[in-house]
Amino acid sequence: MHEINFIDKSFDQAASRNYSLSIQANSSGLTYCLSDLSSNSYILFRKHRFEEVVLVTDLIRNIGRVLETDETLSLPFHKIRFLAYTQQSTLIPRDFFDSGKMREYLMFNHAGDIDKALFNNLISPPGIFNVFSLPDELVSLITVHFKKVEFMNQTTPFLRHIANLPESFMKKAVYLGLNQEFFDIACTGDGKLLLYNTFQYNGENDLLYYVLFVCKKVGFDPAQIPLMISGELSSRSSFLDTLKQFIPETRCDEAVCIPALTSGLKQLGTSRFLNLLNIQMCASSAEYIRAEK
Numbered sequence: 001m002h003e004i005n006f007i008d009k010s011f012d013q014a015a016s017r018n019y020s021l022s023i024q025a026n027s028s029g030l031t032y033c034l035s036d037l038s039s040n041s042y043i044l045f046r047k048h049r050f051e052e053v054v055l056v057t058d059l060i061r062n063i064g065r066v067l068e069t070d071e072t073l074s075l076p077f078h079k080i081r082f083l084a085y086t087q088q089s090t091l092i093p094r095d096f097f098d099s100g101k102m103r104e105y106l107m108f109n110h111a112g113d114i115d116k117a118l119f120n121n122l123i124s125p126p127g128i129f130n131v132f133s134l135p136d137e138l139v140s141l142i143t144v145h146f147k148k149v150e151f152m153n154q155t156t157p158f159l160r161h162i163a164n165l166p167e168s169f170m171k172k173a174v175y176l177g178l179n180q181e182f183f184d185i186a187c188t189g190d191g192k193l194l195l196y197n198t199f200q201y202n203g204e205n206d207l208l209y210y211v212l213f214v215c216k217k218v219g220f221d222p223a224q225i226p227l228m229i230s231g232e233l234s235s236r237s238s239f240l241d242t243l244k245q246f247i248p249e250t251r252c253d254e255a256v257c258i259p260a261l262t263s264g265l266k267q268l269g270t271s272r273f274l275n276l277l278n279i280q281m282c283a284s285s286a287e288y289i290r291a292e293k
Helices: 013-018 056-069 099-109 136-148 155-162 204-218 236-246 269-277 279-283
Strands: 003-006 019-026 031-036 041-049 077-082 088-093 117-123 128-134 150-153 173-178 183-189 193-200 228-232 250-252
Touching: 013 019, 013 031, 019 056, 019 173, 019 269, 019 279, 031 056, 041 099, 041 155, 056 136, 077 279, 088 099, 099 117, 099 128, 117 150, 117 155, 128 136, 128 150, 128 155, 150 155, 150 193, 155 173, 155 183, 155 193, 155 269, 155 279, 173 204, 183 204, 204 236, 228 236, 228 269, 236 250, 269 279
Parallel strands: 019 077, 077 150, 173 228, 228 250
Antiparallel strands: 003 041, 019 031, 031 041, 088 128, 117 128, 173 183, 183 193
């Protein structure tokens, strides 16, 4: 059953080769949208909810079921981009990046086993490579179904969105991407990306602790700093109320520089799905995407 299903009247299955598919998957479900290249607008948005996803095998089983049953996902598309959510990622300045050392970068920054499929995206600005890994089984499932697909994780569109904001790196601000099991956080100011990290959390108290910890780390005054929130849990009132008690300038982030929403999609809350909606901007910014086994 679809949790969200918006389809504009302009959608035409016969014209699918003129559409780009952006698709993301995490424990909450599989979500995708279609953009019409001729009008540079989103014309379809759909989310399938997942239940009881605990292991990677549960996630892959649920994704496989959706790929088999959703007829739209079997259409031929102009381009296909798949976004996975993972904390197995790290940022490397462009001047120091070596594609032959991607596993070393991840092993240095993460304890435990590293997933076997390795990728990198160049995010420019601020001129950094996002190196990340995904489970082989997930990559195989997606590539078998779609044949030719570009992969990224949530870090790339999250930071790319920040880079697209007016004077984004010049002003001091904190950005949160509230995902199901963890959140992304970035700080900007003085013309730089000052910090990016992810933290696992369980409820509003964990969230507040880590945000205040990061503010202290970079020297921000929580009473004055803007805190911009996006992600599927960004509409949860308990999170917003708790953060606003200590960070008054807390507000939901807004989509900028993305394809327009057609009339059939106007009800979509863009801040909840900011990463997915920004995949198109990542792909058009000449980012380098590669996999290693």
